[in-house]
Structures are given as structure tokens and as C-alpha cells.
Amino acid sequence: MNPDHYQFEIGINLHPGEGELTVLFSGEGSPRPGHKIGPSVHDYYLIHTVLSGEGVFVSAGRSYSCQAGDTFLITPGSLFSYEADRRTPWQYAWAAIQGDAASHLLKEAGVSREKPVLKGADPLALHSFYHRIRHSFKQSPFPELESLEASGWLRLLLHRLGLASRDLGNTSDRHQEMIDRQVEQAKRWISLQYHQQLGISQIASSLGYHRAHFSKAFKERTGLSPKQYLMKIRMDKAKELLESKVLTIDEVSSSVGFNDALYFSKQFRSWCGQSPSEYRSGFKR
Known part of the structure; x- marks a missing residue:
């Protein structure tokens, strides 16, 4: 158990390769009140979807209050931080992404460096996709197929986010x-x-x-x-x-x-x- 979390699970891609869209790892956690990450930078894309509770995400010096159904994006090289609320700390799921098409597909889904937060999606529907992505990595004899499966579930996740972003219009x-x-x-x-x-x-x-x-x-x-x-x-x-x-x-x-x-x-x-x-x-x- 991660001492900073009440609950913490992660699945790691053993064969990420260099495709147009690849999941590096995916997880889910329930951090303790006030748990904070950053300020820091990553060299990959990292999306989080809040499943319950609340917290604050900071990107490019701007703060965003996030709650259930909100998704926030960390982009490569961007300074960020995020912190769980002290009274109702969030539970979230995440996926780390790389690939030539990652930026374009994330933007199609409604999140980008310029617009790093998408609000108001269905957290239960999104949760199921994160679960599928994470459990694609079973450390089977065929990790390259696990990677292929995970990228497929990721595309479906991005599709669902894209529908949510368009419903706001x-x-x-x-x-x-x-x-x-x-x-x-x-x-x-x-x-x-x-x-x-x-x-x-x-x-x-x-x-x-x-x-x-x-x-x-x-x-x-x-x-x-x-x-x-x-x-x-x-x-x-x-x-x-x-x-x-x-x-x-x-x-x-x-x-x-x-x-x-x-x-x-x-x-x-x-x-x-x-x-x-x-x-x-x-x-x-």
C-alpha cells in the first residue's frame, strides 16, 4: 500500500514500443487529505479523471478546482501540481500516454495544453475504461499484445471524453x-x-x-x-x-x-x- 493513499493500484506497460498512441502505465488511487504532487514536470502526457471528492490542479500558473467527472491533462514539459482537498479528498484514475498522435487525439477529446481541464463527464463510464486499460497489463507472455489492447481501450476513453466535451456546446x-x-x-x-x-x-x-x-x-x-x-x-x-x-x-x-x-x-x-x-x-x- 502506498502510504500517501488509502487505495492505490497501477498497471505498467512492459512493451510500450513507439506507436502513434501508447499507454505507458495506468492506475487508480484514493490519496489522503491534502496529498500533493509537484510542482514538477513530466516528459509524457498524463490524464487524470476525478471519480469522487475534490481537489485542485495547477497548470501554467492557473488553478482549477476539480470534482467528480472532471478530467485534467498534464502535458510534457509543463510545470504542474495537484492537491487533494483536505475535507473531501478526491479519488482518481490516470493514464500516462506517449506517441506521435497523442497531442492531436487528446485535443480531439477536449483537452490540450491550452485547455487542460474538461469538466462534467460521467465518472462511472470513464472509470470502466481506466479499469480496462489498467487490467490490460497482466504480465502475460505477450506484453506487446497487452500494449495493443491498452491503446485500444485508451482510444475508447478518449472517444467518451470527446463526446462529453461536445455535449457542453x-x-x-x-x-x-x-x-x-x-x-x-x-x-x-x-x-x-x-x-x-x-x-x-x-x-x-x-x-x-x-x-x-x-x-x-x-x-x-x-x-x-x-x-x-x-x-x-x-x-x-x-x-x-x-x-x-x-x-x-x-x-x-x-x-x-x-x-x-x-x-x-x-x-x-x-x-x-x-x-x-x-x-x-x-x-x-
């Missing part, structure tokens, strides 16, 4: 963000599936949207209807394939989602002002 803003996301998802779907026999109703249904709502939102944000956008993607890809001069016109047609090469040629002429063969012959590598 304006309801109207969140609605607009959701519509923007739906349109981006549809654009991505079309760019990946243009070679299939796609219909607008099918696209809307596959993504869980009503066709009329989907079409209106899509045109408002792109200036094109979904049908026009699909045709643009197909024609742009057809140009690319024609320029390569590797495939026949029939093969280009089927590669961009047209079963009928004559219909493809008609649509290409309408879109580009010349037939596929004319476009190909006029293109010089």
Missing part, C-alpha cells in the same frame, strides 16, 4: 455539426463506392437518412445534388483512367459504375463536351 451548434457530419459521411461514401450501381435513395438509406432531408442538406453544403456529386466523382475518375491509356472505353465505363458503355459515352460527352475517345486522343502525357 450549444444545442443548435451540435445540430449543425451533425448535419455537416452526415454530408461529409455521404461524400466519403460516394467517393469510395462510385463504381457501384448507386442510387440516391440507396445512399440515403444506407447512411440512415431520409432522402428528401439528405438531398436538401447535401446541396446546401456542396452546391451540388447527390446525383450531380456522384456524376462528378465518376467523370473525374473516368478522365483519370482515360488519361492513363491502359483500359479500354468499355473497361473505363464499368470501372466508374456504368454497365452500358454507350450510356457512359453519352454522359461523358454531356459532362465534358467530348466523347471518351476524343478526350483520350486529345490528352498528351
Whole structure:
């Protein structure tokens, strides 16, 4: 037992490696009243989530009062300290993180050097992720797999924090963000599936949207209807394939989602002002 804590548990990664996101260690503790860490600096990211009680976190000379559901971030090289309340000392869970993507993913989750505290998340939900991370390190014969498991649970933890940070925003803003996301998802779907026999109703249904709502939102944000956008993607890809001069016109047609090469040629002429063969012959590598 750690003498400064009523309860203290930790799991250590024996094979951290050098990935884009790695957990170095993770733990949970219930420090005694007034227990203080720092002033100090770390060379890794360290997040704490308060599960119960209260305390104060200090970063870059600014103090933050934290309670259950609040998460605070220590960034590499930043001077920090934190102290448990003397009457209702906090219980918290933590995870130390490193990796090329750590800063970006933490910011997506709602915490950064500039904004080191995220308030008001669900401590019970977050607790379960910390528990999973910590218990990934069982000192099995396969520590590299333990590291992989822990980083997976960490991503889910960051996802939950990210949802909490966005729930704090304006309801109207969140609605607009959701519509923007739906349109981006549809654009991505079309760019990946243009070679299939796609219909607008099918696209809307596959993504869980009503066709009329989907079409209106899509045109408002792109200036094109979904049908026009699909045709643009197909024609742009057809140009690319024609320029390569590797495939026949029939093969280009089927590669961009047209079963009928004559219909493809008609649509290409309408879109580009010349037939596929004319476009190909006029293109010089």
C-alpha cells in the first residue's frame, strides 16, 4: 500500500514500443487529505479523471478546482501540481500516454495544453475504461499484445471524453455539426463506392437518412445534388483512367459504375463536351 493513499493500484506497460498512441502505465488511487504532487514536470502526457471528492490542479500558473467527472491533462514539459482537498479528498484514475498522435487525439477529446481541464463527464463510464486499460497489463507472455489492447481501450476513453466535451456546446451548434457530419459521411461514401450501381435513395438509406432531408442538406453544403456529386466523382475518375491509356472505353465505363458503355459515352460527352475517345486522343502525357 502506498502510504500517501488509502487505495492505490497501477498497471505498467512492459512493451510500450513507439506507436502513434501508447499507454505507458495506468492506475487508480484514493490519496489522503491534502496529498500533493509537484510542482514538477513530466516528459509524457498524463490524464487524470476525478471519480469522487475534490481537489485542485495547477497548470501554467492557473488553478482549477476539480470534482467528480472532471478530467485534467498534464502535458510534457509543463510545470504542474495537484492537491487533494483536505475535507473531501478526491479519488482518481490516470493514464500516462506517449506517441506521435497523442497531442492531436487528446485535443480531439477536449483537452490540450491550452485547455487542460474538461469538466462534467460521467465518472462511472470513464472509470470502466481506466479499469480496462489498467487490467490490460497482466504480465502475460505477450506484453506487446497487452500494449495493443491498452491503446485500444485508451482510444475508447478518449472517444467518451470527446463526446462529453461536445455535449457542453450549444444545442443548435451540435445540430449543425451533425448535419455537416452526415454530408461529409455521404461524400466519403460516394467517393469510395462510385463504381457501384448507386442510387440516391440507396445512399440515403444506407447512411440512415431520409432522402428528401439528405438531398436538401447535401446541396446546401456542396452546391451540388447527390446525383450531380456522384456524376462528378465518376467523370473525374473516368478522365483519370482515360488519361492513363491502359483500359479500354468499355473497361473505363464499368470501372466508374456504368454497365452500358454507350450510356457512359453519352454522359461523358454531356459532362465534358467530348466523347471518351476524343478526350483520350486529345490528352498528351
